[in-house]
Amino acid sequence: MLTQRPRGTVDILPGEVRVWHRFEHLVRQLFSRYGYEEIRTPMFEHTELFARGVGETTDIVEKEMYTFQDRGGRSITLRPEGTAGVVRAYVENKLYGEPGVAKLYYVGPMFRYEKPQHGRQRQFHQVGVEALGSDDPALDAEVIALSWRLLEALDVQDITIELNSVGCSECRPVYREQLIAALRPVADRLCKDCQQRLGRNPLRVLDCKQASCRAVLDEVRPPLLPDAWCDACRTHHDEVRSHLRALGLSWQDNPRLVRGLDYYTRTTWEITHPQHSTVIGGGRYNRLVAEVGGPETPGIGFAGGVERIFAAMGDQSEMPLRDGVFVAIADSAAALIATRLLEQLRGAGLRADRDYQGRSLKSQLRQADRWGARFAAILGEAELAQEAVTVRDLTEGTQTLVPLDQAAEIMRERMTRE
Ligand SMILES: [Zn+2]
Ligand SMILES: [Zn+2]
Structure with a gap:
């Protein structure tokens, strides 16, 4: 035990740390060109923040958090993702009082109790940005472009932007009822998780990875989110697409893309790789700041797993930069x-x-x-x-x-x- 690290952790040895330095250097240079500044929030927060800010019904909060009582009897959780802590810091430090959009980024360790496998550790790292204070579709496009440019700068090959909108508090509840109505008759053929989701978070059924659930969806063909968008959501999404075109980016529409977190509104996207699935995921979250106790403030951001990005980079992530x-x-x-x-x-x-x-x-x-x-x-x-x-x-x-x-x-x- 003494000479063995805990399951799901790795030692990043000196030769490998040089690859991390190179990555972090590139991140800092690129993000600062887009006006983002680094924020460093605590590795642990009050458990309540993640329950509220990530969502009670998500896999992260239900199954994966490192939660413990500290010696003062408080419930503390090691951060499983970066957005909730950044939004908490934004509210607590009243960054909304400053002019302009708050453009923040982070790189650091996150903690989730998951089954360790190649490219997935219990202590892993994420790089992410959050832009708070604007609902402008041009900002959606800029943040999507930044996530793409990051992978492009790292020379990650064979990647695709998948794009969708999950609607707003006007149109999503309507869609939710349509989806439940379509899936309830076949509920017994869905996986156990999805049977539970149907009652609590039915949109998550749409991105279930189980073959049985995918087969049911292909057969039943439930209504899709784009069919239910309200006029405001449709207009917003059309403008996001126009700005993406102006940036010279191409994407694939994926009407089933919902992302795992509860707090997304409107734009969601993933950058996917054929072998390493989702490399970066992001979305707009116009209700999150209010949800954690701040003033109504729209926001949008993305996060990527650094180890997964390295895996998608292939051999070149191992090529040490020679100097000295x-x-x-x-x-x-x-x-x-x-x-x-x-x-x-x-x-x-x-x-x-x-x-x-x-x-x-x-x-x-x-x-x-x-x-x-x-x-x-x-x-x-x-x-x-x-x-x-x-x-x-x-x-x-x-x-x-x-x-x-x-x-x-x-x-x-x-x-x-x-
Ligand atoms: Zn809407
Ligand atoms: Zn399922």
Whole structure:
């Protein structure tokens, strides 16, 4: 037990952390271009927040939360998703009092008690944005575009935007009754979960993954959400589509897309991948801020599982970004020169390290490779005689002899040029 981590958790080791850094760097750059700023909310909140803000009838709240009593007798829950905490912080800190739309993003760990499998852990990570304070369809399109641009920047292939609207408090209750009426006669053929959903959250039956339920839906062909949209919802959705076209994006309409969370109104979308199902999911939530006790404020956001995004990136997520210089000492007479060179490299702003265990040149070069060095700077007898250093480019496999007093500058230039 002592040397075994809890089920559903992973250690992210130093080589892998570099991939995470690269990802987070890209996220911060891209999101800030769209005017989003990072918000950091607590890892745990009062359980009530998630019950209200995620929805009592969702799988997350019913089955998956890490909930416990703290020593003061309060019910506390490790955050299972990011939106509820961001909305709570928005209300508590009165961010609605500031001018303009609040554009917020987060990256961090979330916790759900699920069956661990490849790409799904009990402690996992999400990246997400929330834009609060506007009902403008142009904002829907911008947030959808941002979710797409994120995956595009990461070079994720074979993805599709699936788009729908789940209606509003005017038209959804009407649709809900139509759906119940259509499904009640065949309720006994639905899966156990869906039989329960039919009474409490019937829209969720539409996106059930069980083959039996899909077969029933194909046969019964219940009315679909778009048939029930009110005029205002239809107009909103048409405008979202126009703005998406103006952004040069294409999508697939999916009239059965409802998303698992209760709080969505109107626009919902998912970016799906054939092997990794939903990579990013999002939607508009015009009632959520009021639901957690704030003033009526429309909002829209998305979240993506970082591990799932990495899985969808395939091999390239494992490709470490090479940078820095590993100084390899091939002659013990070079010890002092190595010390000086290291200091120059670090002073020039480069990541630099060396071997301290007297290893052979061959194993030092192996170490440089594992360490993710871009260059190995080799100091041997021949180099000493010429006051030079051999710079081996570990990405390109080339090597050149350069004067020692210019070496740091030359390597720095070659790295910043790229
Ligand atoms: Zn409506
Ligand atoms: Zn089902």
